[in-house]
Amino acid sequence: MRAAISKKEIESALSKRFGVSSQARGKFSFETLTTGIAEIDELSNGLPRSAITEIIGATSSGRTSVLLSVLAQATWSDEVCALIDIGDRFDPASAAHAGIALDRLLWVRCANNLERAFKATDLVLQSGGFGLVILDMADVAAQHARRIVSSWWYRFRRTIEHTPTALAVISQTSCVRSCASLSLELKHYSLAWSSARKDFETASTSRVDRPKRFEETRLTLVGDLGQQPESCGSALTHTLLLRSSDLQINQRKPIACSPMAKFRTHTITA
Amino acid sequence: MFVCIYCQSVSEKRVRSDDGGETLIDLAFTFSPLVEQTSADTVVLDIEGCDLMFGTNPVFGEALGSEADAIRQRAAAFGFKVNVAIAANPDATIHAARNISGVTMIPIGAELTCLGKLTVAALDYSLAGIATDRAEELRETLALWGVRTFGELARLPLKGIAQRLGPEGVRLQKLAQGKSERQLVLVQLPPGFEQAIELEHPVEELEPLSFILSRLLNQLCANLNAQALATNELRLRMKLENRTQHERAITLPVPMRNPRTFLRLFLLDIESHPPPVAIVAVTITAEPVKPRGLQTGLFIPLAPEPEKLELTLARLAKLVGTDKVGSPELLDTNRPDAFQMKRFDLLRGRKKSTRNRQMALGNRPCVIGFRKFRPPWRAKVHIMQGRPSQINVREADHCAMRGTIVCASGPWRTSGDWWRKDAWARDEWDVAVVSLIGEQAEVLCRIYRDLTNEEWFVEGVYD
Numbered sequence: 001m002r003a004a005i006s007k008k009e010i011e012s013a014l015s016k017r018f019g020v021s022s023q024a025r026g027k028f029s030f031e032t033l034t035t036g037i038a039e040i041d042e043l044s045n046g047l048p049r050s051a052i053t054e055i056i057g058a059t060s061s062g063r064t065s066v067l068l069s070v071l072a073q074a075t076w077s078d079e080v081c082a083l084i085d086i087g088d089r090f091d092p093a094s095a096a097h098a099g100i101a102l103d104r105l106l107w108v109r110c111a112n113n114l115e116r117a118f119k120a121t122d123l124v125l126q127s128g129g130f131g132l133v134i135l136d137m138a139d140v141a142a143q144h145a146r147r148i149v150s151s152w153w154y155r156f157r158r159t160i161e162h163t164p165t166a167l168a169v170i171s172q173t174s175c176v177r178s179c180a181s182l183s184l185e186l187k188h189y190s191l192a193w194s195s196a197r198k199d200f201e202t203a204s205t206s207r208v209d210r211p212k213r214f215e216e217t218r219l220t221l222v223g224d225l226g227q228q229p230e231s232c233g234s235a236l237t238h239t240l241l242l243r244s245s246d247l248q249i250n251q252r253k254p255i256a257c258s259p260m261a262k263f264r265t266h267t268i269t270a
Numbered sequence: 271m272f273v274c275i276y277c278q279s280v281s282e283k284r285v286r287s288d289d290g291g292e293t294l295i296d297l298a299f300t301f302s303p304l305v306e307q308t309s310a311d312t313v314v315l316d317i318e319g320c321d322l323m324f325g326t327n328p329v330f331g332e333a334l335g336s337e338a339d340a341i342r343q344r345a346a347a348f349g350f351k352v353n354v355a356i357a358a359n360p361d362a363t364i365h366a367a368r369n370i371s372g373v374t375m376i377p378i379g380a381e382l383t384c385l386g387k388l389t390v391a392a393l394d395y396s397l398a399g400i401a402t403d404r405a406e407e408l409r410e411t412l413a414l415w416g417v418r419t420f421g422e423l424a425r426l427p428l429k430g431i432a433q434r435l436g437p438e439g440v441r442l443q444k445l446a447q448g449k450s451e452r453q454l455v456l457v458q459l460p461p462g463f464e465q466a467i468e469l470e471h472p473v474e475e476l477e478p479l480s481f482i483l484s485r486l487l488n489q490l491c492a493n494l495n496a497q498a499l500a501t502n503e504l505r506l507r508m509k510l511e512n513r514t515q516h517e518r519a520i521t522l523p524v525p526m527r528n529p530r531t532f533l534r535l536f537l538l539d540i541e542s543h544p545p546p547v548a549i550v551a552v553t554i555t556a557e558p559v560k561p562r563g564l565q566t567g568l569f570i571p572l573a574p575e576p577e578k579l580e581l582t583l584a585r586l587a588k589l590v591g592t593d594k595v596g597s598p599e600l601l602d603t604n605r606p607d608a609f610q611m612k613r614f615d616l617l618r619g620r621k622k623s624t625r626n627r628q629m630a631l632g633n634r635p636c637v638i639g640f641r642k643f644r645p646p647w648r649a650k651v652h653i654m655q656g657r658p659s660q661i662n663v664r665e666a667d668h669c670a671m672r673g674t675i676v677c678a679s680g681p682w683r684t685s686g687d688w689w690r691k692d693a694w695a696r697d698e699w700d701v702a703v704v705s706l707i708g709e710q711a712e713v714l715c716r717i718y719r720d721l722t723n724e725e726w727f728v729e730g731v732y733d
Contacts, residue, residue: 037636060714064639064733080573080616089641091730092598092609098637102598106614108586109594116589123589127582129574138641138733164572188712 033079033132033166036069044182047132052157053168054176057186063138063170064089066186068098070132070168075101079131082106082124086117087139106130114140118152125159125167133160135169142173153179271318272454273301274363275341276353277311278371295457297348301341306360306454308397312368314360316454338373357381361397362448365420368392381448386421390446393420398441398450408435408442420446463501463556465490472511472548476537479549483536486554487529500525500561506536509551516545523615524576525559531577538584573616583614604686605694606729607642639733640716646727647671649717658717661703663728671728673705676712685721695721698729 032046040046047053047070057063074081081104083090088109096102106124110117114137121135137145157179160167169176174183277294294313298305304316338354345352355366357376365385366374369392376384390412395405411434417423423446431439444450465486473479483506494500502522510516520535574582586595596611649671652660657678663671680699687693698718705713714732719725 059731060712060733062639062733064641065636066639068639069636087641088644089730090598091607091640091642092600093607094637094640095598096600098639102600103615105597107596107598107611108590110590111594113590120586120589123582123585127574127578129572129579131572 031164033070034073035066036073037066040066040184044184047166047168048181049164049166050160050162051166051181052153052160052176052179053166054174054180054183055168055170055186056172056174056183058172058188059138061186061188063186066184067134067136067168067170068095068100071095071105071134072099072101074132075104077131078104080104080106080129081132082108082130082134084108084110084117084121084124084133084135086110086114086135086137087112089136089139114144114148118148121156121167122152122159125156125165128163128165130165133165133167135167137169137171137175140171145171145173145175148175150177150179153177271316271356271358272360272363273315273317273338273341274308274355274357274360274367275313275315275345276355276364276367277345278351278353294350297341297345297350300344301337304454305457307457308364312364314363314454316360317356335373335375338375342373357448359448359450360452360454361394361445361450364394364397365392365448368394376448382421382424382446385446385448386419386424388420390417390419390423393423393442393445395442397452398438398445400438400442404438408438411435463490463493463499463558464553466551466553468551469549472550474548476540476544479540479552480533480537482552483554484529484533486552487532487536490554490556491527491529491532494527494556494558497558498561499558500527501556502526502559503557504532504536505555505557507553507555508545508549509553510545511548511550512546516549518543522576522580523613525561526577526580527561528577531581534581535584538581538588542588576616579614579616604684606684607644640730641733642730643728646718646729649726649728651717651719651726658699658701661701661717661726661728671703671705671713671715673703673713675701676704677702681719683721693722697721700732 031049032044033049034041034046055063055066071081071083076099083105085107088111090107090109092102095105108117108120108124110120117135117137121133124130124133153176156167169180176183275294275298294311295305295307298313298315302315302317304318306314306316308314338356341354342352353367353371353374355363355370355374355376357363357366358378359376359381362376362381362385365388366376369388370384374384390409395402395408400408412423417426423443426443428440428443431443435442441450467482467486469482473482502525504520504522506518506520508516508518518536518539520532520539526532583595593611595614597614598609599612601608601610647663650662651658658675661671661673661675678699678701680701681697682699683695683697685693685695688695696718698716700714700716702712702714716729716732718727718729720727
């Protein structure tokens with residue numbers, strides 16, 4: 001209490017002498033980058049530029065889906081994007097199907113080396129000119145992520161502070177903490193399968209026939225061994241069976257409000 | 271003062287040699303940097319300022335004479351037999367060299383004395399700027415008048431020449447008198463963009479080499495700047511102590527001429543590919559191109575500066591490896607995970623930006639993302655009634671992949687390239703796994719059974 005009063009007294013004394021510039025600056029309003037997911041955009045207006053966004057969630061919680069959606073929106077808005085992929089998990093085929101313009105994406109593959117990944121992120125941010133930089137730490141174990149020194153995050157935030165670059169960090173657990181201006185926590189809510197589930201449920205009581213092809217899923221197969229492969233336009237086939245998943249977002253920042261939103265991710269239809 | 275070198279021998283006459291041999295121009299440049307190539311067999315040098323070599327003007331002493339002999343001797347070494355003439359007037363030297371053998375020195379004011387006996391047929395009308403057809407007319411007229419020599423033409427009254435032959439006649443008379451005034455049309459050598467240096471001591475460390483490269487690059491870029499050119503390719507040749515060469519090349523996506531950028535790129539490259547032994551000589555060559563034109567605008571999207579981006583890409587390549595940085599490009603095949611890394615090029619990206627964004631993205635909803643394991647994880651999968659029921663991934667750190675499969679969709683068979691040795695064939699499943707350890711919720715992943723060796727793998731997870 002005494003310290004708080006002293007702080008006020010000092011600030012008032014300084015402001016008399018030096019004016020308002022001595023006072024702590026208030027929060028800025030950020031320009032934002034649309035995510036392409038209406039529910040998230042309604043919640044947070046998109047990802048803030050000149051700031052760090054943290055996307056947290058467990059495996060299969062929808063983090064990569066959000067990542068692909070944001071990248072698709074950014075690359076097709078003619079923004080140059082960079083992806084620092086620590087675990088080398090990025091799949092170009094699904095990215096192309098998500099609508100990402102791959103020639104506007106700089107992909108840096110760091111072979112599970114955390115230090116190299118952070119140095120690479122620093123190089124990319126210092127270079128400037130990137131609309132969106134993503135640091136994919138989704139496969140970094142929580143105990144390793146928590147050990148990352150805060151000075152890296154402060155450095156990154158300082159680097160992009162007055163630039164139109166948005167930095168998004170994807171991880172299993174919160175590690176950016178106070179340096180992030182927006183923090184989204186994703187949870188897996190439910191799955192919608194095709195009739196494969198029904199087949200499986202009856203498996204315990206009766207012999208299960210080989211799953212049939214479902215016309216509505218528009219499956220395309222390359223032929224069996226020994227047959228000439230059929231030409232197919234889409235390389236991804238089996239994902240059509242996983243028709244959708246519902247994901248839940250708990251917005252954790254700003255702390256004052258923490259609404260929740262649900263959105264659905266879909267499989268690709270040809 | 272001017273010196274004219276006229277090559278007598280027709281068979282050995284070489285003005286522009288493509289076989290790398292010495293030319294008349296090369297001979298002339300060994301004596302003066304100001305050279306005019308008047309014709310295929312005649313060059314004129316301006317020796318003004320070359321006092322140390324040719325002696326002090328206007329003294330025609332031993333210096334000029336000995337230097338003229340030196341020119342003939344060097345020409346002989348080049349394979350030419352030449353006449354040399356020295357005078358205060360370039361056209362006088364040309365006429366003297368073409369018509370008088372050996373060395374001719376014409377003192378100032380004595381041009382008519384030396385040239386007066388030459389026939390008018392030896393007059394070079396092109397030196398007076400007279401067109402060919404007009405020159406023919408003038409020759410006929412002079413022949414009709416009975417004018418045979420330079421001296422006779424020179425002594426004709428100026429007024430009469432002007433009235434009868436016009437301004438061309440006046441210029442012709444001045445030419446005959448050796449009093450014509452004109453500037454030399456100098457030969458412009460093609461600018462060379464190469465800088466080289468031989469080192470006094472061999473250099474092994476990068477830091478002293480950086481000073482040497484900086485000096486050469488500064489001069490190279492200054493030469494480019496002077497010619498309003500840039501470069502998009504630089505080659506560095508280092509001669510090593512063991513008499514071998516170590517060569518590196520940098521190719522740039524856009525023309526540049528910033529020496530600091532070039533220096534950083536070279537240093538990063540040399541750090542990745544150091545020479546095996548010490549360096550004794552360095553040569554840098556630049557390929558000149560027109561600089562890029564850039565027009566800024568209000569609505570041009572944000573993009574990295576090409577110079578900064580090039581440096582960043584070089585640093586990233588040094589950090590993670592050249593093959594780990596770039597843009598992914600899908601290959602035209604159905605093989606799983608078929609892509610290649612290509613160089614990140616903003617210009618290529620911009621060309622495709624005219625696509626209709628709405629058509630590309632469409633009204634598609636958010637697509638499920640997939641995270642691929644490279645290499646795929648080996649797994650032990652228990653099959654129950656033809657369907658996977660339990661999965662156990664051998665990588666001990668990934669506990670989430672050890673559990674019960676609560677839902678499975680498949681198998682979906684894919685295969686291809688059956689005509690090649692690396693043919694693939696597999697049965698794929700989408701499964702939801704509930705981990706036996708920890709509080710992990712369902713993990714959606716794709717597993718497959720490799721039909722070539724009957725092993726199970728986890729290809730990746732849906733996220």
